[in-house]
Amino acid sequence: MRLFLALIPPPGLRKRLGALADIAHARCGGRRMPDASLHLTLAFLGEVEEARAAELAAWVRGLAIAPGVWRLDRWGSFRRPGIVWVGGDEGEAALGRLQGGLWSSLESLGLGERPARFMPHVTLLRRAAVDDLENMPAIDLSWSYNQLELIQSTLDERGARYRRLAVSQG
Ligand code: ATP
Numbered sequence: 001m002r003l004f005l006a007l008i009p010p011p012g013l014r015k016r017l018g019a020l021a022d023i024a025h026a027r028c029g030g031r032r033m034p035d036a037s038l039h040l041t042l043a044f045l046g047e048v049e050e051a052r053a054a055e056l057a058a059w060v061r062g063l064a065i066a067p068g069v070w071r072l073d074r075w076g077s078f079r080r081p082g083i084v085w086v087g088g089d090e091g092e093a094a095l096g097r098l099q100g101g102l103w104s105s106l107e108s109l110g111l112g113e114r115p116a117r118f119m120p121h122v123t124l125l126r127r128a129a130v131d132d133l134e135n136m137p138a139i140d141l142s143w144s145y146n147q148l149e150l151i152q153s154t155l156d157e158r159g160a161r162y163r164r165l166a167v168s169q170g
């Protein structure tokens with residue numbers, strides 16, 4: 001099964017991110033991420049066998065992560081897949097430490113492949129016209145996190161569907 005580790009926004013922040021997705025969608029088109037799917041990917045694992053996934057879920061349930069605050073104040077894009085995202089510098093270093101520590105554990109569990117770089121972002125749109133991202137409204141949101149989730153992604157023609165498999169200690 002296709003798995004990844006992510007932070008999931010609390011409900012209030014999810015709504016605000018959804019409102020930004022609507023604004024961006026009106027401007028840039030493309031495929032808007034449903035509110036329920038908004039997330040920050042910390043580690044993409046790709047295909048994992050069911051037995052290994054169960055081990056991973058058990059590990060996640062016992063995990064306690066360092067809580068942090070990530071300030072979201074910036075629009076950004078990835079040109080080739082037409083991704084429009086939001087992110088921010090403040091709190092990014094702590095996310096990098098979290099991501100780095102996770103990959104050290106994942107490597108010792110023999111899972112996945114540590115990416116060359118980590119660029120924390122929350123995807124709002126895919127296959128959008130990223131050239132239209134000028135003069136977007138200012139963003140100032142705060143994401144307080146203390147838990148991560150193990151999520152299964154099932155790909156279908158409408159895009160990915162996510163299912164939570166495990167949550168870390170809160
Ligand atoms: P879709 O592929 O239908 O557009 P999706 O990208 O949300 O949807 P997945 O491809 O299952 O669904 O990806 C789950 C999460 O992992 C997303 O945040 C995605 O950006 C990230 N991801 C996917 N593939 C990789 C990869 N090769 N390296 C790093 N992150 C990835």
Ligand code: MG
Nearest residue numbers: 153155159160
């Ligand atoms: Mg994808």
